[in-house]
Amino acid sequence: MTMPTFVQILDFIGTFAFAISGIRLASAKRFDWFGAYVVGFVTAIGGGTIRDLLLDVTPGWMTDPIYLICTGLALLWVILFGKYLIHLHNTFFIFDSIGLALFTVVGVGKSLALGYPFWVAIIMGSITGAAGGVIRDVFINEIPLIFRKEIYAMACVVGGTCYWLCHLLGLEAFICQIVGGVTVFITRILAVKYRICLPILSGNGEQEE
Template sequence: MTLSDLIYSLDLFGVAVFAISGAMAARQKQMDPFGVLILAAVTAIGGGTLRDVLLGFDVFWISNNTYLYVILVSALLTMLWPLARAWQYRVLTLADAFGLALFTIMGMERAMQAEVSSLVAIVMGVMTGVAGGMIRDILSGQIPLILRREIYATASLMGALTYSALSYYSLDQRYAMLIAMVVILTIRLTAIRWQLALPNLSSR
């Protein structure tokens, strides 16, 4: 498998898991099938759409409709999945963590194609990772994860910084991507498991 094929496959997988997280959030709120599809779509393509518009690229899902089919199938499977309510939150958080890891690095890859600076690539990566989840949470009537004390955007940022550093030292791109994704997943899942959070800023 070539590097471009690997990146494309990971991008599709990221769309699928973020679509599942969006559909699961809608399912928890007992939305109708149309609401499930909307939340799945905005979660899966929201961040990438904003990234492509800012970078001046053709929006990825407009030029390649495969992404829309992946969203549709993922949303339908989530709606039909006979999952106990006690497991819905676990599936949502796990899918969201994988989506965050995949989209952060895929967002950076896309930005690097525009030959932007490392700082801009990091910003685009984090934005790609968190924007879709923000839209999902707002539409489902929740405070976005990025605005809570949970370690969410911080995990994305640490992974983006890791990938930038490994790329700077010319590590094989496949290994650099894998390591950076593992960093994001490890930080995010550890924070969920042990309920770790950033400290609040006091009035002092």
């Protein structure tokens, strides 16, 4: 039995964080336990599955049950502490931002390790971070965050670019991961705090503020 690598640890924490964000939203929609588990699971593995299929590798959850276990633990966490989480209005936002940051750097790192160019790595990092949230929002009948004014996928692009720049400078992989992940997290936090958003494309061709 081998010790998990730093990337695996990030992946597990990201899985737990994203699963909680999905389950938390499912509970707000009054899903049953199984429905909430499904929403949490697809939130956690959706982006990574799409990434792995595009990179022509077997999705991690098909070879390692830890993702199923992490989602189960997230469900148990929400069941046990749900009433406290409900009163913490920023809980979903914090867990979602953590998952977004961790999954982005995992996606970028995996793509670079497989020899893909930086633009592919940044796209794969963004897919890893944001696609699970899109599937989650579809499941709970909400407009996906990346289609709204709120900065979401763009935070992945910014963080992925910082990761690549650090990689280009020859820094250690874990430093690239930390810098990239922190950049995603801070970008998302600052964008929401200061209401920084992209212009909306209106139907008449004019951009709204």
